[in-house]
Amino acid sequence: MKASHSYWQLFCAVYCKDLTLAFRQRAEIVNPLLFFLIVITLFPLAIGPEPALLSRMAPGIIWVAALLSTMLGLDKVFRDDFNDGSLEQLIASSYPLPLSVLAKVLAHWTITGLPMVLMAPVFALLMNLDTQLLTATLLTLLIGTPLLSFIGAIGAALTVALQKGGILMSLLVLPLYIPVLIFATSAIDTSSMSLAYGGQLAILGAMLAVAAVMAPLAISSALKVSVS
Amino acid sequence: MWKWLHPYAKAERAYQLCNTLLPYFTVFTVVCLVVGWVWGLAYAPADYQQKDSYRIIFIHVPSAILSMGAYSSMAIAAIVALVWQLRNAELAVVAIAPVGAAMTVIALVTGAAWGKPMWGAWWVWDARLTSELILLFLYLGVLSLYHAFEDKKSAGKAACILAIVGVINLPIIHFSVEWWNTLHQGATITKFDTSAIDPSMLWPLLINIVAFAGFVGVVTLIRLKNEILQREKHRPWVRDLVSRG
Amino acid sequence: MLEIKSVTCVKQERCLFESLSFALDAGQIMQVEGPNGAGKTSLLRIIAGFANADDGDVTFEGYSISERYDDFAAELLFIGHKTGVNGQLTAYENVCHWLDVHGYQRAENIYDILAQLGLVGLEDVPVRTLSAGQQRRVALARLWMNNAKVWILDEPFTALDKKGVAMLQQQFMHQLDRGGAILLTTHQDLTAQFSGLKKVILEYRH
Numbered sequence: 218m219k220a221s222h223s224y225w226q227l228f229c230a231v232y233c234k235d236l237t238l239a240f241r242q243r244a245e246i247v248n249p250l251l252f253f254l255i256v257i258t259l260f261p262l263a264i265g266p267e268p269a270l271l272s273r274m275a276p277g278i279i280w281v282a283a284l285l286s287t288m289l290g291l292d293k294v295f296r297d298d299f300n301d302g303s304l305e306q307l308i309a310s311s312y313p314l315p316l317s318v319l320a321k322v323l324a325h326w327t328i329t330g331l332p333m334v335l336m337a338p339v340f341a342l343l344m345n346l347d348t349q350l351l352t353a354t355l356l357t358l359l360i361g362t363p364l365l366s367f368i369g370a371i372g373a374a375l376t377v378a379l380q381k382g383g384i385l386m387s388l389l390v391l392p393l394y395i396p397v398l399i400f401a402t403s404a405i406d407t408s409s410m411s412l413a414y415g416g417q418l419a420i421l422g423a424m425l426a427v428a429a430v431m432a433p434l435a436i437s438s439a440l441k442v443s444v445s
Numbered sequence: 446m447w448k449w450l451h452p453y454a455k456a457e458r459a460y461q462l463c464n465t466l467l468p469y470f471t472v473f474t475v476v477c478l479v480v481g482w483v484w485g486l487a488y489a490p491a492d493y494q495q496k497d498s499y500r501i502i503f504i505h506v507p508s509a510i511l512s513m514g515a516y517s518s519m520a521i522a523a524i525v526a527l528v529w530q531l532r533n534a535e536l537a538v539v540a541i542a543p544v545g546a547a548m549t550v551i552a553l554v555t556g557a558a559w560g561k562p563m564w565g566a567w568w569v570w571d572a573r574l575t576s577e578l579i580l581l582f583l584y585l586g587v588l589s590l591y592h593a594f595e596d597k598k599s600a601g602k603a604a605c606i607l608a609i610v611g612v613i614n615l616p617i618i619h620f621s622v623e624w625w626n627t628l629h630q631g632a633t634i635t636k637f638d639t640s641a642i643d644p645s646m647l648w649p650l651l652i653n654i655v656a657f658a659g660f661v662g663v664v665t666l667i668r669l670k671n672e673i674l675q676r677e678k679h680r681p682w683v684r685d686l687v688s689r690g
Numbered sequence: 691m692l693e694i695k696s697v698t699c700v701k702q703e704r705c706l707f708e709s710l711s712f713a714l715d716a717g718q719i720m721q722v723e724g725p726n727g728a729g730k731t732s733l734l735r736i737i738a739g740f741a742n743a744d745d746g747d748v749t750f751e752g753y754s755i756s757e758r759y760d761d762f763a764a765e766l767l768f769i770g771h772k773t774g775v776n777g778q779l780t781a782y783e784n785v786c787h788w789l790d791v792h793g794y795q796r797a798e799n800i801y802d803i804l805a806q807l808g809l810v811g812l813e814d815v816p817v818r819t820l821s822a823g824q825q826r827r828v829a830l831a832r833l834w835m836n837n838a839k840v841w842i843l844d845e846p847f848t849a850l851d852k853k854g855v856a857m858l859q860q861q862f863m864h865q866l867d868r869g870g871a872i873l874l875t876t877h878q879d880l881t882a883q884f885s886g887l888k889k890v891i892l893e894y895r896h
Contacts, residue, residue, distance in 0.1 A: 230790030302772025
């Protein structure tokens with residue numbers, strides 16, 4: 218009966234389960250996206266609608282909104298599995314836990330990060346961005362949002378055993394988001410001056426590579442602490 | 446490493462070690478602090494540009510250095526705690542964290558106070574001040590995570606993991622903030638000339654740095670003793686200790 | 691096969707058990723007994739490797755489980771209070787997911803086993819709409835499709851009706867016959883069905 222299964226199949230099983238669950242409750246996908254949109258709408262109302270001012274502030278606004286809406290879904294990544302005991306079953310599986318964790322984080326990105334990337338053209342219109350800036354925004358979101366999911370999941374794993382972990386999680390995670398914010402917004406800024414922004418993207422990519430390797434390990438040990 | 450550490454894995458031995466070290470640390474710290482402060486604040490010559498207001502560096506610089514130093518020692522203790530499963534190292538993490546946070550606050554407040562005459566504003570988004578502020582957030586994260594757990598065993602481990610994640614991120618954050626600052630630097634910020642500091646000011650500064658390190662050591666040792674006693678309060682050796690007075 | 695060597699557990703500053711030692715061999719069933727709050731669940735979670743003991747060690751076939759946890763996990767089936775059944779998924783999906791995650795092939799007889807457990811016609815509705823006993827059966831379906839050497843079950847009989855209890859006991863027999871071991875907590879009396887039943891009794895300690 219046992220085990221001609223491969224790591225790839227385990228990865229798919231975990232990834233597909235989270236995606237299936239998200240599609241059964243579509244609010245999980247739609248709500249962060251709506252939140253993203255509403256936060257972006259608030260800024261022109263707060264600072265005034267001049268197009269020049271808006272396109273100057275757009276990178277910052279889009280990225281701060283992206284940070285906040287990623288936080289919304291993060292708490293759910295491990296909480297349901299923790300509450301119903303699926304997390305224990307994942308730990309008690311003979312497969313390495315970081316692999317399941319990787320699948321879950323990527324599922325979170327597919328549910329919250331990817332839709333934001335896809336919706337970026339709409340936000341760009343609202344913020345009065347031209348094509349050049351739009352491309353830069355798209356690229357930074359594409360590399361940056363998975364990074365947000367990886368870093369954020371560490372906080373989610375550390376606080377999953379706490380009753381009111383949500384706010385604490387934001388406190389732990391937001392300072393760690395600062396480098397992502399700096400490099401992503403500066404890439405967009407640089408592109409607005411028609412300069413090459415490959416350097417910033419490369420740094421973001423390097424951070425993503427490091428996070429993809431290290432974060433699952435940190436998350437796994439955090440989950441083991443939370444379950445015990 | 447293990448052979449050397451192993452005896453101190455026992456809480457009682459660690460407690461005794463704290464007790465032995467504490468008097469030496471205290472005497473050393475008090476002597477250094479008195480010498481450093483008197484020399485720095487009263488006898489060192491005044492700066493030709495900043496007059497007497499520069500003297501705040503004798504507090505600002507040591508506390509800033511120690512805020513980073515305390516974070517790295519906290520992270521080292523966290524790695525030891527997780528790799529060798531040493532509970533005392535976990536307690537050390539918990540003992541250092543508030544001390545480091547306090548050093549960070551001192552560095553921030555003195556930095557702001559120094560900024561007022563120099564820059565004309567209490568706060569400017571200077572790279573070092575900003576990094577220091579983020580460092581404070583990291584400290585507060587470790588502390589609030591520790592206090593959020595009811596089960597102190599899990600709390601200690603969670604705090605250790607967060608401390609390690611933080612120490613990996615700290616250089617990245619520092620570098621990115623520095624880089625961000627050079628990008629956005631406005632005309633109002635005037636950098637201090639980085640010419641070599643005069644020996645008559647350098648010596649009291651060095652003594653003060655050593656004194657602050659000793660101070661962090663003293664407070665950490667006292668806190669570690671308390672943490673050990675609290676964690677082990679049902680063990681026989683603690684009861685003996687209490688009954689002996 | 692499974693040895694518990696002078697294990698101590700302290701929770702919320704209360705010592706639940708101290709220097710507890712026993713062994714569980716192939717083909718044996720062992721019941722952990724004790725009043726509420728005596729530390730039965732804590733003991734099972736330490737043996738399953740979720741929590742660390744404050745002192746002592748658990749070994750499986752000679753190796754310490756904390757050192758080679760993945761090897762131990764391959765031979766372990768654990769069902770706790772929280773059964774790991776997701777309410778949004780159907781019974782069939784739940785079973786399949788569990789099989790995938792634990793590296794078992796999806797057998798062709800999953801529907802047969804669910805039917806045998808009295809879940810005919812309920813295989814494809816979300817589990818949260820089922821009754822507590824039926825949800826428990828979905829979790830217990832795993833016992834019919836694994837070859838783990840050690841079963842660790844926390845209150846497996848909760849919410850089951852008489853027929854369910856009888857079926858479960860029969861499956862226990864099957865596990866013991868093929869040389870597996872079972873460690874469980876329950877308030878049911880099992881001595882009549884299992885003559886070789888071993889017991890660990892935990893007292894409530896203040």
